[in-house]
Amino acid sequence: MxxxxxxxxxxxxxxxxxxxxxxxxxxxxxxxxxxxxxxxxxxxxxxxxxxxxxxxxxxxxxxxxxxxxxxxxxxxxxxxxxxxxxxxxxxxxxxxxxxxxxxxxxxxxxxxxxxxxxxDVVDPAAPAAEDGVPLGEHGELVSAxxxxxxxxxxxxxxxxxxxxxxxxxxxxxxxxxxxxxxxxxxxxxxxxxxxxxxxxxxxxxxxxxxxxxxxxxxxxxxxxxxxxxxxxxxxxxxxxxxxxxxxxxxxxxxxxxxxxxxxxxxxxxxxxxxxxxxxxxxxxxxxxxxxxxxxxxxxxxxxxxxxxxVSVGYRAGHRVEAGISYVGPNAAARARLAADVVAERVRGLAVAPRIEVRGGDTDARLRVAALHRDPGLLDVLAHEVEALYTNGPAGGGGVRTRLDEVVGVLSTLxxxxxxxxxxxxxxxxxxxx
Structure with a gap:
């Protein structure tokens, strides 16, 4: 009514x-x-x-x-x-x-x-609104x-x-x-x-x-x-x-x-x-x-x-995030050393990780993150962070690693x-x- x-x-x-x-x-x-x-x-x-x-x-x-x-x-x-x-x-x-x-x-x-x-209606050759590149060239389409x-x-x-x-x-x-x-x-x-x-x-x-x-x-x-x-x-x-x-x-x-x-x-x-x-x-x-x-x-x-x-989802690869914490006197310096160690160990790896240290002098955390289509390479990167427990600076702990598939999103008409x-x-x- x-x-x-x-x-x-x-x-x-x-x-x-x-x-x-x-x-x-x-x-x-x-x-x-x-x-x-x-x-x-x-x-x-x-x-x-x-x-x-x-x-x-x-x-x-x-x-x-x-x-x-x-x-x-x-x-x-x-x-x-x-x-x-x-x-x-x-x-x-x-x-x-x-x-x-x-x-x-x-x-x-x-x-x-x-x-x-x-x-089944969307053409993978159609250009994405965001960059004009054909949708299918971004990766396998999983949704539209x-x-x-x-x-x-x-x-x-x-x-x-x-x-x-x-x-x-x-x-x-x-x-x-x-x-x-x-x-x-x-x-x-x-x-x-x-x-x-x-x-x-x-x-x-x-x-x-x-x-x-x-x-x-x-x-x-x-x-x-x-x-x-x-x-x-x-x-x-x-x-x-x-x-x-x-x-x-x-x-x-x-x-x-x-x-x-x-x-x-x-x-x-x-x-x-x-x-x-x-x-x-x-x-x-x-x-x-x-x-x-x-x-x-x-x-x-x-x-x-x-x-x-139309919102289009595609397989954009995988993402890894890994971290380790350092606490106590000189923690920030130890975390920076850990960052240098990881950077050196993965130098020949075909992935460009983001490596950063957050926190202060007595409480700092190393964070390493990367995106790549090969999850195996990212697993190697995560392992190098985990290995810092006994192969890195003193007092490292609280290691966390996470590897996920990434879904990219584009749009078309x-x-x-x-x-x-x-x-x-x-x-x-x-x-x-």
Whole structure:
């Protein structure tokens, strides 16, 4: 049913975000919808690596933890949940949600949005947006995910689902889709798409709007940062929105934090491209509206692009980090000697490590790091750091080594028509397309 206003909250701004503020927001926030935005470019590429190793994985590993904490209160309050925690495997994530709902005795449907995986569509010979070099020349492509828009999510909402799970969609689109449905907006109208996209852009990073990632003691003080509350927005049918946080929570929400988030990751304020609209921020006004309350309006936009951005992950080699500590008198000198020893021992190795000493005269640590496509060479480098225990300066200890595969991330464009979203509904006990 179309409304004159709706309230939407942000319960996560990245994969590692805290869970407690989202629970508080659901319990006390009077929300209609809660969005968990947990997906970044590298996050989904790493999810694809996990899925390659185990086809049953690839979704956000904290999905179960967040569902356990949030679902009982979401169901009790009739709050709808939208999340991109499906990452590289939305169908598997959807079944996890279905299992949690079944365990709570709920027959509410789950909708899963797919179609963003376009690895079979992307041409390895296509130039990367970052450097113009063909994608395939950077390394083996392991993932390619198009940024779907609100139009891909809208059919999932029309199913009456209590939970909507997606893979790669544009962050603001997770917010625009439910706003459009609740308020009866036509997604083909740039003014409405712009208004909802602005709401999504401001809310997508959760605590960043309420002082997280902004605190700088003496310059920008954020009260009770340890109790940071997450934001919500009351959005009117005309597209204006009032932003706030729950009374009694820490943080600050004011013109400063809102304007800081307004320009976050925006390279062109006159034409911020999303799958839904080309957003123009020049006419946006940010007005104080009370304690921890701000009113934002004035977004305009142009018709959505004919092409969709694609985030491409590729195997970029391996990275090693190794370190050893020295403490006591003359520690820094011993650490510098250790650095010289390692540099000498790996001089003939076909790898150029970064070797540095951190700390002070009585507490110093040697750190050695390198990136290379051959993990065997990096293992030799790590071994030389470990060997400093008895083959280096006095008093070395606390050796730590870590060798990981590195996933590089690039971007390119594909025609919108080449991307075909699909919605699957998981009913209680069964799945139906």
């Amino acid at each position: 179309t409304r004159t206003s709706t309230r939407i909250g942000s319960g996560a701004g990245f994969a590692g975000d805290r869970i407690e503020p989202a629970v508080d927001l659901v319990r006390r926030g009077g929300l209609d919808d809660l969005v968990l935005e947990c997906l970044a470019e590298r996050t989904i590429a790493l999810g694809h690596l996990r899925r390659l190793a185990d086809p049953a994985t690839g979704y956000d590993p904290r999905l179960g933890q967040r569902l356990t904490a949030l679902l009982p209160d979401l169901l009790a309050g009739g709050v709808r949940l939208l999340t991109n925690m499906g990452a590289a495997n939305p169908p598997a994530a959807g079944h996890i949600v279905r299992e949690h709902l079944d365990g709570l005795g709920s027959v509410a449907p789950v909708a899963v949005v797919t179609g963003d995986d376009v690895l 995910n198009a940024y779907l828009g609100a139009d891909a999510i809208a059919p999932a909402l029309d199913t009456g689902a209590a939970v909507v799970v997606t893979g790669r969609v544009a962050d603001p689109s997770l917010f625009l889709a439910p706003l459009a449905q609740r308020l009866g907006w036509d997604l083909d109208r740039p003014d409405r798409a712009a208004a909802g996209t602005l709401v999504g852009h401001l809310l997508e990073c959760a605590g960043q709007l309420t002082g997280g990632y902004a605190a700088d003691p003496g310059h920008l003080d954020v009260p009770r940062l340890a109790e940071l509350g997450f934001p919500f927005a009351d959005v009117a049918a005309d597209g204006s929105a009032h932003y706030g946080k729950l009374d009694g929570t820490g943080g600050r929400l004011d013109r400063h934090t809102v304007r800081e988030q307004l320009l976050y990751e925006v390279t062109d304020p006159t034409g911020y491209r999303t799958p839904d609209v080309v957003l123009d921020l020049r006419g946006v006004s940010v007005d104080h509206d009370g304690a921890d309350r701000v009113r934002v309006s004035g977004a305009t936009g142009r018709a959505r692009p004919d092409e969709l951005k 594909v025609p919108r028509a080449a991307v075909v979203p699909r919605v699957t509904v998981l009913e209680a006990g069964r799945a139906a397309a």
